[in-house]
Amino acid sequence: MTQVFNFSAGPAVLPKEVLQQAAAEMLDWHGSGMSVMEMSHRGPEFISIYEQAEADLRELLAVPANYRILFMQGGGLGQNAIVPLNLLGRKQQPATIDFVQTGSWSSKSIKEAKRYAQVNVAASGEAGGFTGVPPQGEWKLSPDAAYLHVCTNETIDGVEFNFAPEAGEVPVVADMSSHILSRAVDVSKYGVIFAGAQKNIGPAGLTLVIVRDDLLDSALPICPGVFNWRAVADADSMLNTPPTYAIYIAGLVFAHLKRLGGVEAMERINIEKARLLYAALDADDFYQNRVAPSARSRMNVPFYLRDESLNDKFLAGAKARGLLQLKGHKSVGGMRASIYNAMPIEGVQALVDYLNEFAGR
């Protein structure tokens, strides 16, 4: 096998020991004679996998007892519709949703929410090219919003919240797809947290939703039954057949994170990885990251070469060194290094060495 470091923004690198265990158990899980893929979701074998995954995630994120963890499908983009369909019943229709717009993902959420509600953009970083989080003191929140939506880490723009938003009695909904499990979070500050799995959790096709239990019963009548949080919660995420294999892999990742010391240990390593990488980008003006230092993401690091005519040469050289998937998102161009939990510090160091070499330092 080629030794590579995979900087994809998602689906993304997974811990090698998780993949090794998955390969070893592929044809016979724990002497059952079955692959996890072949198990009934209602059988004792899979139920034990599911319950362990749920318990480990609850422990890793210190999820309070009055929150339910749902294993769903449809990705973060799906939740952009599923969240309003589940929460707008809290208010008379047409209801209002507050948004803080910090990049591509919160912008997509705004667009989708307009199908179902009035949207109030309480603050936006758009005029500044999405290079920071608007200061909380300047947010123009609606007094009667059904909820406030934030994307606490913008995968494309590389903008991350370094604080927990406050909205008084209005529940805060956070799309944490690209930084969940990378840092300590006080779940009790949020009404709903959701995350597509394919960055810090496991395979694409699994979506985690963590919901405070008083928010389970406000769905609109047009909410598809299979996406009704109350129905999913009451069925322990088995209202329909869940993405069983993705849950199994996620469970292996959770167990791996526990062995490494949990989210606090990951956060320490992630701070160090981000420090290394941003220092190399900031060393001179050969590279440029445009995000305000206080809002720089520890997970997704977009950057530009001063001389963009060198982009292809940069990418070819990176690939030759096994540094993969560094091309930036097509909507913003440039480069992007995603350095999720499963990216070892050796990978970041290899990228830093290449950045320095390519810049002729």
Next chain:
Amino acid sequence: MTQVFNFSAGPAVLPKEVLQQAAAEMLDWHGSGMSVMEMSHRGPEFISIYEQAEADLRELLAVPANYRILFMQGGGLGQNAIVPLNLLGRKQQPATIDFVQTGSWSSKSIKEAKRYAQVNVAASGEAGGFTGVPPQGEWKLSPDAAYLHVCTNETIDGVEFNFAPEAGEVPVVADMSSHILSRAVDVSKYGVIFAGAQKNIGPAGLTLVIVRDDLLDSALPICPGVFNWRAVADADSMLNTPPTYAIYIAGLVFAHLKRLGGVEAMERINIEKARLLYAALDADDFYQNRVAPSARSRMNVPFYLRDESLNDKFLAGAKARGLLQLKGHKSVGGMRASIYNAMPIEGVQALVDYLNEFAGR
């Protein structure tokens, strides 16, 4: 490894050679240094996997050029909402949907459709305990229905259509979740075919939708963007991150089916497997399958012991012989043997031997 035969209704048995290949490629797909789970869905490696899977499925089912194949999430239950949300715009609201009710799955589809439309049950097998398909001549179709919905194989009730429904100009939507790829189908007789993957295709969490292209543009405004068929088709199923690993496994299954001779070859084997099993059940009155012979499913074979006090003993003896997951669905009780494509005839023979032994024949 224990030698077992897994009769689960889904998730269900997969071809052993598919699982072996998946295990071998888990850490390094084709020298890329990456697991398929770690690949960007927009990279050339995954795009090649996706395109091959799509092409092989199109060949296996002889899907005409004017049909799109969509790889989605949310399962069959999800499509119960997604289908009306995509098709009701064909008519003025409130529109009518025709249903033929043949068991648990079509009943669930009816319940969900009522959120969005008027429902006309054109024919129902409920009074007869769902033991057959109401004859087509007796269906009371609406002249102006948005579409006709049928479930051509009822997983729980073991009822299968042995003909393609006709509804004139009204498009026929078929839920083929539990018998897709098990028999030849004339796709051109249908407007939409959908199927959860976890029976005859691959892992849970992937849903196939095959749509005639004139039916892509009739979504209601409340249809979530991520489930809008036109948007999904235009993005080649990459509107959001698709369930990449499930698509990869499905692709391995498609390639495996092609090597075995395609759907026609599978149908011949499936006819023989079903013949063997029903003959053992019909040999005397020790066991009972209640479905009319013309509507008996080749995939899902529910049966009852005449003396139901022996149920636990029957299941324990089966398990001791490695014959797994034979317990019937909780809603109907009894037993059920699902004998999908990946169940070898040796597994059916082992079950038949046990049926005969247990009956003291």
